[in-house]
Amino acid sequence: MKYQTSIETQGTDVPVWPMYINGDWVAGVDDKWGGAVCPSRAETVLARVPSSSSPDVDRAVAAARAAFPAWKAQHFTVRQQALLQIAAAVEAEAEAMAVLTAQDTGNALRTQARPEVSTLIALFRYFAGVAGEFKGSVLPAGDNQLQYTRQEPLGVVGAILPWNSPLMIAAMKIPAALVAGNTLVVKPAEDAPLTILRLAELAAPFLPAGVLNVVTGKGRVVGEAIVQHPDVDKISFTGSSDVGRHVGEVAGARLAHVSLELGGKSPSIVFPSAASADRIEATAAGVLLGMRFTRQGQSCTAGSRLFVHREVYEPFIEELSRQVSALRVGDPLEEDTDMGTIISAKQLASVQEYVEDGKRQAGVRIILDGSDFRGTGATAGGHYVGPTILADVSNDWRIAREEVFGPVLVIIPWSDVDDVVAMANDSHYGLAAFVWSYDLNEALDTAHRIESGWVQVNQGGGQVVGQSYGGYKASGLGREFSVEGAIAGFTQTKQINVKLG
Numbered sequence: 235m236k237y238q239t240s241i242e243t244q245g246t247d248v249p250v251w252p253m254y255i256n257g258d259w260v261a262g263v264d265d266k267w268g269g270a271v272c273p274s275r276a277e278t279v280l281a282r283v284p285s286s287s288s289p290d291v292d293r294a295v296a297a298a299r300a301a302f303p304a305w306k307a308q309h310f311t312v313r314q315q316a317l318l319q320i321a322a323a324v325e326a327e328a329e330a331m332a333v334l335t336a337q338d339t340g341n342a343l344r345t346q347a348r349p350e351v352s353t354l355i356a357l358f359r360y361f362a363g364v365a366g367e368f369k370g371s372v373l374p375a376g377d378n379q380l381q382y383t384r385q386e387p388l389g390v391v392g393a394i395l396p397w398n399s400p401l402m403i404a405a406m407k408i409p410a411a412l413v414a415g416n417t418l419v420v421k422p423a424e425d426a427p428l429t430i431l432r433l434a435e436l437a438a439p440f441l442p443a444g445v446l447n448v449v450t451g452k453g454r455v456v457g458e459a460i461v462q463h464p465d466v467d468k469i470s471f472t473g474s475s476d477v478g479r480h481v482g483e484v485a486g487a488r489l490a491h492v493s494l495e496l497g498g499k500s501p502s503i504v505f506p507s508a509a510s511a512d513r514i515e516a517t518a519a520g521v522l523l524g525m526r527f528t529r530q531g532q533s534c535t536a537g538s539r540l541f542v543h544r545e546v547y548e549p550f551i552e553e554l555s556r557q558v559s560a561l562r563v564g565d566p567l568e569e570d571t572d573m574g575t576i577i578s579a580k581q582l583a584s585v586q587e588y589v590e591d592g593k594r595q596a597g598v599r600i601i602l603d604g605s606d607f608r609g610t611g612a613t614a615g616g617h618y619v620g621p622t623i624l625a626d627v628s629n630d631w632r633i634a635r636e637e638v639f640g641p642v643l644v645i646i647p648w649s650d651v652d653d654v655v656a657m658a659n660d661s662h663y664g665l666a667a668f669v670w671s672y673d674l675n676e677a678l679d680t681a682h683r684i685e686s687g688w689v690q691v692n693q694g695g696g697q698v699v700g701q702s703y704g705g706y707k708a709s710g711l712g713r714e715f716s717v718e719g720a721i722a723g724f725t726q727t728k729q730i731n732v733k734l735g
């Protein structure tokens with residue numbers, strides 16, 4: 235089946251959005267289709283996308299393999315130029331892309347979807363800017379020797395994405411892999427595939443056929459086929475630790491390169507100096523941001539375990555609760571909405587189950603309970619949960635140990651810095667952390683003692699272009715976002731020794 239454009243209707247109201255293989259928009263070989271459901275308007279199918287299978291992965295990998303030698307052989311400025319053109323094309327369509335993000339993921343337009351598109355554009359520009367840095371070195375080995383290294387691309391990269399912020403995660407992988415000279419087979423999450431298909435459509439005019447391919451469908455089918463494929467040289471996976479562990483095993487068994495960006499249960503530690511009368515409001519605002527309430531807590535870096543010093547415990551809870559209660563939960567497409575929807579009914583049920591479990595624990599104090607929040611009007615039936623805060627929690631309760639991936643914050647009191655560092659590190663995760671203190675030694679000493687790949691001091695925002703990003707422990711392997719991470723993750727080193735004269 236061939237398509238002229240990416241969206242066509244097939245005699246129904248629901249648009250059909252084929253996938254992108256070797257420069258063509260195609261159905262799966264089985265011609266099976268799945269629905270991309272809008273999470274803020276339950277049961278509304280935004281588009282039908284191919285539910286593809288392993289022969290489709292074969293096609294995509296073959297296309298990427300065929301395109302690899304020529305793409306790799308380009309001068310780096312050619313790849314740089316392609317990335318800049320893609321960034322400009324996305325920027326020209328930024329608002330429509332943000333609206334599509336809000337529809338596809340349930341993330342609110344103002345607080346999340348627009349910033350996600352901006353991050354995507356910024357990362358394409360960043361990796362274009364550092365294109366010439368994917369280079370080797372020369373050893374000073376005497377006049378009759380030329381001993382140098384080359385950073386060569388790995389080949390075909392399989393990029394597997396989650397649903398929580400697809401464009402941002404795609405932006406950690408696609409421009410970095412491309413600029414290093416690799417070709418790609420990208421698999422978006424089945425719950426949020428549309429922005430990735432749109433990105434491929436915007437990128438298509440600037441890339442040779444086969445350099446970027448997108449296959450859609452179920453993780454256990456099409457994701458698994460990518461990971462197992464003998465011609466995929468590297469898997470760059472972002473998703474849950476359970477699936478990540480499996481991906482690592484399968485890729486490891488065939489000795490493919492692999493990087494894993496996985497889950498988190500990140501600590502956020504408030505010292506008294508950050509909750510003084512003149513700072514408490516700003517610190518609470520930062521904690522709110524770090525908890526990613528405005529992405530419904532659906533963030534691997536959410537600071538979802540909040541440790542507050544006993545000296546400032548009650549006033550801090552009061553201020554945080556005041557600010558969090560003011561968040562407006564609602565239609566992701568409305569301008570004044572702060573928090574949108576949970577991605578799916580299944581995820582909603584999981585979040586509610588965690589909250590029920592937390593509420594059953596002896597001694598828990600419910601500060602805010604948004605688990606019964608319901609959408610109204612156009613959004614009735616959407617998968618909403620309001621912000622939820624449980625205090626007086628123990629670090630060994632399930633709700634303090636497992637990743638809820640919802641807007642659920644637990645608060646744990648502390649008095650001794652060694653105790654709080656031990657509690658922060660008592661987790662199998664180690665992705666992000668937040669330290670709130672205006673005593674420089676205390677802040678940096680704590681930051682250095684925390685076992686995680688990324689620590690922020692006195693701020694709670696998201697990743698910035700060029701920084702290192704990746705997890706310790708069960709939060710992952712490898713680094714993305716930075717040029718150093720991209721060189722380590724998307725190239726391999728070749729040493730060449732030449733006798734001169």
Ligand code: NAD
Pocket residue numbers: 394395396397398399403421422423424451452453454456457458459461472473474475477478480481495496497498533534637639665705709710
């Ligand atoms: P998930 O692990 O269920 O799925 C992630 C992707 O893997 C999806 O595309 C899915 O289709 C695919 N997949 C599923 N089974 C597969 C298999 N057997 N082989 C290959 N691929 C398979 O995760 P999710 O529910 O989409 O996303 C939420 C999770 O992602 C959370 O745990 C979150 O912490 C994590 N996450 C991590 C980061 C990070 O940068 N560390 C960022 C965002 C999300």
